[in-house]
Amino acid sequence: MTGFAEYEPGAARKTVDVLVRPAADADLTTCAELIVTRTGGPVDERRSRLEADLQNPDRYTAVAEIDGEVVGYGAVIRHQISPADPPTTAPDGYYLIGLIVSNEWRRHGIGDLLTQDRMRWTTERADEIYTFVNLGNGAILDLTRRFGFSEVTRDFTFPNAPLKPGTCVLLRAELNR
Numbered sequence: 001m002t003g004f005a006e007y008e009p010g011a012a013r014k015t016v017d018v019l020v021r022p023a024a025d026a027d028l029t030t031c032a033e034l035i036v037t038r039t040g041g042p043v044d045e046r047r048s049r050l051e052a053d054l055q056n057p058d059r060y061t062a063v064a065e066i067d068g069e070v071v072g073y074g075a076v077i078r079h080q081i082s083p084a085d086p087p088t089t090a091p092d093g094y095y096l097i098g099l100i101v102s103n104e105w106r107r108h109g110i111g112d113l114l115t116q117d118r119m120r121w122t123t124e125r126a127d128e129i130y131t132f133v134n135l136g137n138g139a140i141l142d143l144t145r146r147f148g149f150s151e152v153t154r155d156f157t158f159p160n161a162p163l164k165p166g167t168c169v170l171l172r173a174e175l176n177r
Contacts (some may be wrong), residue, residue: 016066018110020117023054023061023073030070031063034100053077060121064101064110072101074114076122076129079158090158090170094122096131099140111143119147123175132158132170141169149173 023031032046039046053059053075064072075098081089096118101110122129131149133140149171156170157163 016105016108018071018108018113019065020062020113021065023050023063025051025054027063027070028054031061031073034070034073034102035098037103038100060118062114062117062121064105064114066105071105072099072110072114074099074111074118076118078125079130082159085159086157088155088157090130090132090156091152094126094129096122096129099143107139111139112146115143115147119173119175126175128172128174130170130172132156132161132163132168134168136167144171144173147173 028047028050029043031050032043035046036043050061053061058078060076062074063070074096076094077097078094079090080092096115099111099114101108101114119129130152131144133144135141135154150173152170152172154166154169156168
């Protein structure tokens with residue numbers, strides 16, 4: 001299992017032709033493999049969750065493709081607080097989650113393209129979008145700033161997310177409709 005990629009702000013990027021598009025069933029095994037490089041666990045379990053996401057109109061999965069190969073994945077989910085959730089639960093809304101780019105294609109702007117696409121999808125449904133980021137992930141923190149996200153709180157919980165207190169920040173951006 002790997003952690004966050006080494007972050008080198010300002011490092012030279014290769015120019016590549018990237019196609020960002022909605023995920024299809026044929027992409028899900030590759031997406032699941034990307035996810036388990038970060039989180040561990042069985043690929044087939046992750047794939048099953050992704051299959052369910054494709055059927056849910058409140059979820060969106062995007063992939064980045066180079067020369068016919070899926071090299072990145074990102075998703076949007078709609079979160080709704082339940083009465084059983086603690087008072088520190090993150091607010092209702094759409095959330096960017098799971099941005100993962102394969103190691104060999106990191107730092108080529110693919111995360112930006114996937115984020116732009118996911119925000120475009122969300123703009124058709126909401127006026128704002130949220131995400132939460134591990135404070136140790138400088139690349140994603142910089143990405144969210146470029147897309148207009150600002151800090152909401154560091155004291156929050158999110159259902160089914162293994163957040164350790166003080167390690168993540170909840171961010172929000174307004175969307176132009």
